Amino acid sequence: MSAAFGASVVALASLHAPVAQADKPHDVKHVLLISFDGLHEQDVARCIGGNTCPNLAQLAMSGVTYTNAHTPGLSDSFPGLAALVTGGSPKTTGLFYDVSYDRTLYQPTKNCTGAQGWNVVFDETAGKDGFNGGALVHLDGGGDFNPQAIPDALINGVCTHVFPHDYIKTNTIFEVVKQHIANARTAWADKHAWGYDWLNGPSGKGVDDLARTEINSLDPSTPPPMSDYTDFYTHTEQFDDFHVQIILNQIDGKDSTGKSAPVPTLFGTNFQTLSVAQKAPVATKGGGYLDASFTPGPDVAGAIKYLDNSLGKIVSELKQKNLYSSTLIIVTAKHGQSPTDQTKLVKNGDTLSALLQAKNYLDSSGNYGQNNNTGPLNDGEGFTGTGFVQTDDVGLIWLRDQSQAKTVVATLNANNHCTTTGICTDGPQAYILSGDSVADRFGDPAHGRTPDIIVQPNPGVIYTKSTKKDEEHGGNAPDDNHLGLIVSLPGLHHPGRKVDDYVLTTQVAPTILRALGLNPHLLHSVDAEHTHALPDLGIERND
Incomplete structure (x- = not known):
């Protein structure tokens, strides 16, 4: 690793000297993890x-359905996926949002000069493709990192680039599998090519095999000025089809580009179609849900x-290649x-940002982070x-002056009403x-790295006036964090069960390792947060 945040990993690793292998309860040779973003229980x-x-029902018949699964406190894509692949919450992974803030970092391309504290994007x-705010014209994001997006840190007196893999504070299931299973291969495909x-x-x-697919890239098949793949859910299906083909390639003994490669031991992908359909305005675009x-x-x-049909294609391919029973x-x-529920x-x-600016807790003109610069955004x-x-x-708030935290909280509480100027935290679920409540949880x-203040508004509140979406995610509202979760394997004892125990998505990662015979x-996050494998699979023994 480039060591930017390696010290955190070393510190967590020192808590245990774990044994690599564990009893393997079933003949699992492959694990396929699929995220249908937006999928509620x-x-x-x-x-x-x-x-x-x-097709999903068939998986449920041969597996276990968890009816009470939840994200660990925040539900943006970064902490949501990190939960699944590290076993940890933002407290140990350090991932709060794909756009966040870190007080220890320096502005990109400035060789660690100037003030610390950077809006990490x-x-x-x-x-x-994002260089100088350019158009995102390539599906692979341009083939490399945008140097303007990579902040720096002083490590032992040396100015060091902090790439996304340096930014996460704990290891992942992909690393563990590669390190502890001979000849293991790992693969993943997601919505942003480089983030x-x-x-x-x-x-x-x-x-x-980390596939470089960018959902916000411009589709050259669309008429000028071209659109990306998020404008309508059927267009998003075309983007998700790339991921379906990648998984089919990998099942067939190829990599994401179609070149010959071993079938991955651990692989998976993310689908965006449902998320886009959910966000679409109900009245004008046919999006969302019709009732509570x-x-x-x-x-x-x-x-x-669409998602179920895609799942069917994947399962069918596993069966055709005689991999289904071992996956x-x-x-x-x-x-x-x-x-x-649209009535909510x-x-x-964005009344929260407006209030912070009006009180000068953040610049009154919005000049903070990368919101103000001399050139294109980002x-x-x-x-x-x-x-x-x-x-x-x-609302995640990193204050300009951390000593003002108590004063800011008092201001927020004084404006908790849900009017055109209030921040809508006046309900029982807000x-x-x-202070300590943030530190304990995050x-x-x-x-x-951790926000000074986290504001969870009343369920149903979105800090926007955008007419392009009627739903959002990122927080801890009930519809944000209560997710669908099915774990399927032919040969499980008593398949087709429903488990109503409260579980967290962080429990997926230790379940995967346990299934592959690993401790x-x-x-590191499992160790630090004492995360258990999912119950009632026959693989949840804890060391």
Whole structure:
């Protein structure tokens, strides 16, 4: 690893000297992890009950369905996926959002000069196409990192680039599998070509075949000025089809590009179609849900049908190649989407950021992070040491002056009403975390990475006035964090069961290692957070 945050990994690893191998309960030779982003538990129950997802239902018949699975506190794509592949929450992984803030980092391309504190952006602009705010014209993001997206850190007096794989603070299942299973191969495909480099883990080498696919790239088949793959869910299907083909290639003994390669020991992918369909406005675009009972609107119904058909293709290929009986298949999601009940939707705009700016806790003109620079947005220019706020259906606040935290919280509480100027935290399911309550759940803000304040508004509140979406994710609202989770393997004892125990998606990672015969404590987050494997699979023994 390039050592930017390696010290955290070493410190966690020293807690145990784990034994690599564990008893292997079944003849599992491969693990396939699939994330249908946006998939709620209620979606699973409804589509299986209504026979609208027969392929998912078949997996449930040969496996275990967890009806009470939840994300660990935040539900953005980064912490959501990190939970699945590290066994840890943001407290140990250090991943809070794909756009976040770190007080210890320096602005890119400045050789560690100037003030510390940088708005870290590891989204679609992390690829080379994003250089100088350029158009995202290549599916592979331009073929390399955008140097303007890579901040620096002083490590032992040396200015060192902090790539996404350096930014994550703990190791991943991909690294563990490669290190402890002879001749193992790992693979993954996701929505951003370069921002998801953190899946490699601190070694930078965890994923042998990390497909470089960028959902925000412009589709050359669309008419000028061209659109990316997120404009409508059927267009997103075309992007997800790339991932289906990648998985089929890998099952067939090829890599993501079609070149000959061993079938991965651990592989998987992410689908965005359902997420796009859920976000689409209900009244004008047919998106979202029709009622509080998760009755899907036409877009969501179409998306679920597409995802199930894709799943069917993958399972069929596993069977054709005689790999089905030796492959553990896990279907879940990084996050849900909120609100599914449109009567709860509140879009007053970003009243949280407006309040922070009005009180000068952040610059009154919005000049913080990369929000203000002399060139295009996300071109590596911007103000350092300014603090930052990230809002969706949650608010993550990194203050410019951390000593103001108590004063800021008092201001937030004084404006908790849900009016056109309030921050909508006046309901029983809303809360404002700061001080010890943040440190206990998410880590100490004094160390530079954790937000000083986390604002969870009333369920249904989205800090936007955008007419392009009626749902969002990122926070801890019920529709955000209650996910579908099915673990399937032919030969499991008592298949077809439903487990109603409260479980976290962090339990997927130790389950994967246990299934492959490895000790879950080889994962640093599992060790630090005492994460157990999922119950009732026959593989949940803890060391």
